[in-house]
Amino acid sequence: MESALTITGAFKRYSTNNVVLKGLNMNVPFGTIYGLLGPSGCGKTTLLNCIVGRVELDVGIIVTRAKVKADVGYMPQDVALYSVLSIEETFKYYGRLYGMTFSEIERRTEQLVKLLDLPSEDRILETLSGGQQRRVSFALALIHDPQLLILDEPTVGLDPVLRQSIWEHLLKLASNGKKTIIITTHYIEEARQAHIIGLMRGGVLLCEDAPTQLMLTHNCDNLEQVFLQLSHKQHNADGEEDQTEYKSIPYPEKPKHKSPPSLSGEGWFLWSRFMAQLIKNWYFMWRNKAMMIFLLGLPLVQCTLYNLAIGHDPEGLNIAVVAEELTNGLGECVNLPKTGCFLNLPLSCRYIDKIRGRAINLVEYNKLEDGRAAVGLNKAWGVLHFAHNYSIALAERINLTADASDLAVELSQLNVWMDMSNQYIGNMLREDLISGYADFLQDVFKDCGWPPHAANIPVRFEDPVYGSRNPSFIHFASPAVIVVFMFYLPLMFTVGVMLYEKMAGILERCMVAGVTALEVVVAHSVVQFVVLCIQGMLMMIIMYQVFDSPFVGNFFLTSVLLILQGLSGMCFGFLISVISDTMNTASFMGIGSFFPLCSMSGMLWPQEGMHTILKSIGWLLPTSLPTEAMRALTARGWGMDHKTVYKGFISSCVWILFFCVMTRFVIKIRKGLRAK
Ligand SMILES: Nc1ncnc2c1ncn2[C@@H]1O[C@H](COP(=O)(O)OP(=O)(O)OP(=O)(O)O)[C@@H](O)[C@H]1O
Numbered sequence: 001m002e003s004a005l006t007i008t009g010a011f012k013r014y015s016t017n018n019v020v021l022k023g024l025n026m027n028v029p030f031g032t033i034y035g036l037l038g039p040s041g042c043g044k045t046t047l048l049n050c051i052v053g054r055v056e057l058d059v060g061i062i063v064t065r066a067k068v069k070a071d072v073g074y075m076p077q078d079v080a081l082y083s084v085l086s087i088e089e090t091f092k093y094y095g096r097l098y099g100m101t102f103s104e105i106e107r108r109t110e111q112l113v114k115l116l117d118l119p120s121e122d123r124i125l126e127t128l129s130g131g132q133q134r135r136v137s138f139a140l141a142l143i144h145d146p147q148l149l150i151l152d153e154p155t156v157g158l159d160p161v162l163r164q165s166i167w168e169h170l171l172k173l174a175s176n177g178k179k180t181i182i183i184t185t186h187y188i189e190e191a192r193q194a195h196i197i198g199l200m201r202g203g204v205l206l207c208e209d210a211p212t213q214l215m216l217t218h219n220c221d222n223l224e225q226v227f228l229q230l231s232h233k234q235h236n237a238d239g240e241e242d243q244t245e246y247k248s249i250p251y252p253e254k255p256k257h258k259s260p261p262s263l264s265g266e267g268w269f270l271w272s273r274f275m276a277q278l279i280k281n282w283y284f285m286w287r288n289k290a291m292m293i294f295l296l297g298l299p300l301v302q303c304t305l306y307n308l309a310i311g312h313d314p315e316g317l318n319i320a321v322v323a324e325e326l327t328n329g330l331g332e333c334v335n336l337p338k339t340g341c342f343l344n345l346p347l348s349c350r351y352i353d354k355i356r357g358r359a360i361n362l363v364e365y366n367k368l369e370d371g372r373a374a375v376g377l378n379k380a381w382g383v384l385h386f387a388h389n390y391s392i393a394l395a396e397r398i399n400l401t402a403d404a405s406d407l408a409v410e411l412s413q414l415n416v417w418m419d420m421s422n423q424y425i426g427n428m429l430r431e432d433l434i435s436g437y438a439d440f441l442q443d444v445f446k447d448c449g450w451p452p453h454a455a456n457i458p459v460r461f462e463d464p465v466y467g468s469r470n471p472s473f474i475h476f477a478s479p480a481v482i483v484v485f486m487f488y489l490p491l492m493f494t495v496g497v498m499l500y501e502k503m504a505g506i507l508e509r510c511m512v513a514g515v516t517a518l519e520v521v522v523a524h525s526v527v528q529f530v531v532l533c534i535q536g537m538l539m540m541i542i543m544y545q546v547f548d549s550p551f552v553g554n555f556f557l558t559s560v561l562l563i564l565q566g567l568s569g570m571c572f573g574f575l576i577s578v579i580s581d582t583m584n585t586a587s588f589m590g591i592g593s594f595f596p597l598c599s600m601s602g603m604l605w606p607q608e609g610m611h612t613i614l615k616s617i618g619w620l621l622p623t624s625l626p627t628e629a630m631r632a633l634t635a636r637g638w639g640m641d642h643k644t645v646y647k648g649f650i651s652s653c654v655w656i657l658f659f660c661v662m663t664r665f666v667i668k669i670r671k672g673l674r675a676k
Contacts, residue, residue, distance in 0.1 A: 001032075003065075004030040005064040006026065006027050006028070006062075006064075007025060007047075007051075009023050009249075010023065011060055011249075011252065012050060012058050020043040021043050021204075022203035022249055022251070023203075024060070024203060026205055028182055031178045032174055032181070032194075033193070033195050034182045034183070034194060034198060035183055035184075035198070036048075037191055037199050037223070038184075038199065038201055039201065044152070044184045052072060052074045052512045053263050054508055064148065065147065068266055069266075070146070070514050072150060073144065073150070074149075074512050075150070079125075079134060080509040081506065081509075082504075083125045084284065084288055085125060087122070088121040091105055091109045091121075092279065093283070094140045095144070096272060097272075097273055097513050097515060098144035098514075105143070109121065112142060112143065116135040116139050116166070117162060118132065131158055138151065145177070147180065148179070152184050155167075155185060155187065156186065188224050189222070196210060197209065197210070197223065199214075201234055202234065206227075218230070270514075270516075270519070274519045277520060278523050282527075291496075295531060296531070296534060296535065296538065298489065299485055299542075302481075302485060303481070303539050304547075306474075307474065307543070311473040311474025311475075312474070314359065314424075316359075316361050317360055317361060317381050318362075318381060319381060319384060320363050320371035320380040320383040321352065321363065321383070321386075322364075322366070322368045322384070323364075326386075329364055330349075333346070333352065336349050338350065338353060341444070341447045341448035341449070343398070343399075343444075347394055347444070348390055348391065351414070354436045354439050354440040355432060355433060360429070363379070372417055378419070382429055382433075383416070383417045384415075384433075385415040385417075387413075390411060390412060392408075392411075394412040396412070397412045398444075416433060468550070474547075476631075479633075479634050480631075482562065483565055483603075483626050483630050486532065486565040487572075487597070487622060489535050489566070489569065490532050490535075490573060492590070493573070494524065494573025495577050495586045497524065498574065499577050502581075521574065528567075529567075532570070536566065540562075552634070552637040553633035553638070557645070558633045558634060561626060561648060564649065564653065564656070565622075568652050568655045571659035571663070572593075572622070574663045578667050579666055597622065600614060600618040601624040602627050607624065628644050629644055629647065629649065629651075
């Protein structure tokens with residue numbers, strides 16, 4: 001009888017102590033149903049995985065009439081389908097993968113829904129029972145009418161009537177359609193309907209023959225007894241010379257003749273398969289509306305929160321005031337003139353008036369000890385102390401300048417004790433108190449007819465070359481915030497989607513159907529590109545239109561830089577997805593990389609202020625140079641001819657390349673490890 005598939009001398013192990021296939025030989029005649037029977041863990045699934053190319057044999061040869069992956073219909077043990085897609089969408093996706101037209105898919109869907117008693121086509125897979133999901137999975141193996149069907153326990157958990165109708169259909173396929181079917185099942189009696197039975201135990205096939213012939217040869221009434229008899233023989237075979245056929249062959253010392261994959265794909269990139277991937281991605285996003293809203297809403301919310309929460313000067317900060325020269329306290333100030341050259345009146349009132357504002361809230365204390373205690377108890381951020389004849393001493397200091405007495409210099413001093421435990425608040429208050437003093441003194445000089453500038457230190461800050469006179473932290477950090485978000489949002493999306501497909505076995509199932517890694521990556525990149533363009537646009541609108549961060553640069557160049565940054569994050573996502581096998585590992589990698597990237601990329605603090613060693617490597621990080629380039633583009637309006645700008649672009653491109661090469665490298669290493 002002509003062979004549809006032969007396996008010779010197959011060995012496969014997952015580790016040195018876990019040899020699963022031990023020199024297995026198998027012959028599946030053309031146009032038959034081959035029932036592969038064996039106890040749990042004997043290696044049936046591993047064998048089927050080797051046939052469809054999910055797993056590589058270490059040693060051995062697989063020869064099959066099926067030449068390309070599309071000639072095979074495969075139903076894995078796990079459902080491995082997109083649970084958020086409907087039955088119809090799933091059929092369309094797989095149909096398109098196999099190059100079927102939409103009308104062919106429709107016709108076939110109708111037949112299969114009837115045959116397998118599937119629920120309505122618009123039902124979402126996750127709403128189906130386990131048995132219904134398995135039937136959808138089975139239908140997908142049949143959808144393109146393949147010549148070789150590999151079915152891993154297709155009838156488990158099904159109603160006996162349905163099981164019978166499935167077997168009848170398989171028999172029809174084998175006899176009328178000349179299809180070859182390899183099927184594993186736990187129901188031994190059900191397997192009697194197969195044309196050939198292969199009894200597998202301990203990584204070898206104990207025998208393969210027609211079920212009736214098997215029972216006849218071994219003089220048994222049923223297959224169960226045959227299996228028991230053969231299992232005993234295999235168990236006792238070790239010591240007996242004449243029963244070598246049951247012995248498992250030791251794993252070869254140096255596995256050498258690895259056979260090439262028995263099934264080839266149809267090229268690295270097929271437009272129809274790529275389009276099928278795109279359609280599936282669209283269905284996936286459409287069904288995951290909550291995820292998409294989150295992905296597009298997150299940059300909006302994050303940028304808005306960032307602008308509302310960060311960078312604004314604190315307000316309502318208490319400052320204690322002890323003015324010994326005011327016998328009736330600060331209330332005295334109300335009746336004093338706010339302007340004019342009255343050096344004999346308490347000048348502390350005019351200064352206090354200058355600093356009183358939104359940021360500073362003045363709280364009066366009678367004694368210096370009380371004021372200082374208030375700072376100690378965190379009731380005030382600082383205490384201002386005016387001596388009892390502060391104004392007289394200050395007037396003497398102004399009038400006599402160089403001839404003023406030491407006592408006058410001492411008493412004209414405004415003493416301040418600050419709580420500097422909070423760097424930003426401490427520095428801001430200090431700056432306000434000093435600039436307020438300069439303003440107050442200038443006013444006095446002006447009112448007395450003296451040149452106001454003489455009250456200042458002789459340094460004049462002209463209009464800044466770049467930026468504003470009062471730059472804010474928010475303007476410093478916003479380019480970095482956009483760059484970091486543009487890196488991490490695609491990373492999250494890519495890792496989420498890729499790991500979901502990988503962990504559910506969906507990716508492998510698609511690859512068995514012929515999809516290539518290139519098609520998966522390109523289809524994902526197209527979707528990701530659209531998503532990241534929208535995300536980037538939203539962030540730019542929030543940052544530069546709604547909240548008015550300075551933007552004096554070239555919009556096109558800035559957009560290109562952000563897109564490159566997004567692609568770099570996506571490629572990092574690919575790398576994390578191939579390294580990690582679980583969401584936990586991926587989360588650790590994502591979170592673990594987030595903080596070093598934020599702290600060392602100049603987002604929170606200028607790189608110039610970092611430790612020398614960190615400074616020498618910090619610029620290498622994927623967000624460092626692009627952040628500087630973004631600042632140069634948006635705040636300085638520099639172009640591509642400037643080093644800071646083009647270095648940002650080069651950095652993003654190099655990181656994209658690096659992540660891609662590393663991803664390829666990790667895939668290769670992991671493949672090598674699996675093969676060992
Ligand atoms: N990816 C893997 N890594 C390591 N060991 C594996 C892997 N896959 C399978 N094994 C081991 O190989 C052996 C055979 O597993 P396999 O799934 O092929 O058996 P099976 O006959 O299909 O069992 P069942 O009928 O329960 O599905 C088992 O001991 C299993 O633990």
